[in-house]
Amino acid sequence: MPSIRFRLNGVQTEVDADPDRSLLDILRGPLGMTGPHFGCGSGECGACHVIVGDRAVASCDTPLWSVESKEVTTIEGLGSVERPHPLQRAFITEQALQCGYCVAGILMSAAALLMRNPSPTDADVRAALDRNLCRCGSHNRMVRAVLRAAAEMGAQ
């Protein structure tokens, strides 16, 4: 089995697996990371979004081989209770979820947006999150939370 190397949340990682398997499958399976969620398996819902380089991608639709030598960030690498990312703080402040199953993917899409565009407009945020589905109807709270995080990061 070929070995694929990439950096995962800042840590050099090596996986021996069929390179055609999806990144999500590897993350949730052998690597035991349950943050990225399975929603559809075909890149249509965004629940599995992770950041590869500086782009949010659907990890269910990303073959393992394609992240060779790349930087992969999952929700686990975004922040922690002790060191929350401003987005995580803002999502708590705005109570920006109902069930929260989609949130890990949405946070990663939002984080990728803020890497590219530190001061997005409401429309920018909606465009960046348009590949993420939320069934509970928490869209507007999430947009407010992303704008709040951007403002906080800009003020620093």
Add this chain to the structure above:
Amino acid sequence: MLSPGKVEIGQGIVTALAQIAADELDVDIGRVQLVRASTAASPNEGVTSGSLSIQQSGRAIRQACAEIRQIFLTAAAARLGIDANALDISDGTIFGPGNVQTSYWELAEEISLDRDATLEAPPKSAADRAFAGRSVPRVDVPDKVFAHPRFIHDFTLPSMLHGRVLRPERSRASLAELNENDARAVAGLVAVVRDGSFAGVVSETEHGAEAALGALRKGATWSAGEALPDENDLAAFLKAQPVESTIIDTRTSSKTSDKQRTMRRQFTRPYIAHASIAPSCAMAQWNGDRVHVWTHSQGVYLLRADLALVLKIPVENITVEHIEGAGCYGHNAADDVALDAVLLAKAAGGRPVRVQWSRADEMIHAPFGAAMAIEIEADLDTQGEIVDWRHVIWSNGHVARPGRAAQPALLAGTELAAPFPRIISSNPPQANGGGGDRNSIPLYDFPAWKIESHRLLTMPVRTSALRTLGAQGNVFAIECFLDEVATERGEDPIKFRLRHLRDERAKDVIRAAAQRANWKPEKKPGTGYGAGFARYKNTGAYCAAIAEIEGEQDIRVKRLTLAVDVGEAINPDGVINQIEGGAIQATSWVLKERVRFDSERITSSSWTDYPILRFSEAPQVQVDVIQRSDIEPVGAGEAAHGPVTAAIANAVFDCLGVRIRNLPITRDSLVAAMELAS
């Protein structure tokens, strides 16, 4: 420790229940530990549905905690030698005059709470509550934002195996032949399970289970499917089926009617999918003749009852434990996948098996919200006032939940070699809010009416409970019809409603929404405004909605302005969150959603074929909560759907001059309606 029988389904209920407990006990909310519902220890509170958790569980917790407080005060009084009335409690510390004190924790050893509540301890008055009425942050939000495992999908049990179930693409096709050889050759395979048309695989890994399922699918030969109705003429199908007919309500007028003419309109709504973001998931583990099940079902006891029917073992041999799933909007596949896991785990040699459905199976095989055809006929007098009103519904029943009948309602039960029949959905009685007839009795002061419901006795498309049951369809029909009557009279539709309502709480939400939306803003080209109102189940939350839309061929809902009255809002931000979410979900139903099918297959098997509202399409939503601290609280989760649906449809008329009476309101339906009108 607070152990409710109701479960978290993304609605924030555990936080609201913790607030109620913390208030009555005088402890900080952080001290309240929620215990997940399980048939091993939790009270049997039936199913978490119908916006009833605050009413039922909340009231029980309030009573029980008030009594616990009193029990401890009595014990503290005895220990301290002080009259109980002189004692007070602050975050669990009980203190009295002269700096004497004890606490819940000091007294806990000597007090047994293992007794039935007497209901004799009076709960606090609204003014004395510290947490209820405040927007306390939800207890589950940090875990979800930091991705700490909280969903059943993220749990792992020691030595856990993975299972997948093979389901037909064609509706109710049976498995004629199954070549298992290729599946058995997949690395990690533990077992291929087959019982009639139920077939699945168990593997050491999730990846292996997926691969084995793929191989099994190639080896399967299915019979033809059962015929499905014409998706483009649901009303004709619904009206042509054998039905059970019920007169829901009648009102007769002593006055002789001076009917001048009759107005008759037909409304329809399609089948609607739950379309949870997570596919359903469960785990099961056998130990001899006992089985433990982990599930995101809305009703652990009800699921247990159905599992016992299928397995033919006593309920005592089954433990069903709740773990959160993704947002749940009614009876989805949560219960079905639990039986799948139980059946596959039989072949796992005592190891736990985790089963997760595919996106396609979730979209095809989970029960749908029932399609409806509704006819309203009103007799109008010379002034255009309604003198008689007839409302007739054709629909499948709206509930086929587990645990309610002598037959199981679980999907795999219908697939076994010795199958159980598919349960035909029924409707709860009006006293419980009704089903297809929910919200069909007008709240307006029409002098006479007759409400009739025809429940289908056939069910080619599997239906069961979806948020609001029939209320979304009925409120859509009533509120659009009224809008049309008011418009024909040349009367403002808000004034028309206020003139025909007697309930001040109803009028207050309508007035509040209208004021907030500056009703009725000046007409601009390409913009329209519409209103809708209902009191959910006619006994629950009052909600009024005003929609502002833009559009010509494509409709965009720009803004929704809502006012809601749930009585005492335990967690006002929780209420706002539920109403906002309901309003956006309803917008999605209205503009996009319709289960698609051909003559024998459900074809909307992916998000491409069953699109839902996206971030760029979500309207702005403003919610005013009318707080009434001294009125018993009711739930908020289903209050917005009907009013929002009607408000959007009425705004479409205001904008484009056409009445859309068949949901969803899409470019195609607009073009068809305009052609019909011209």
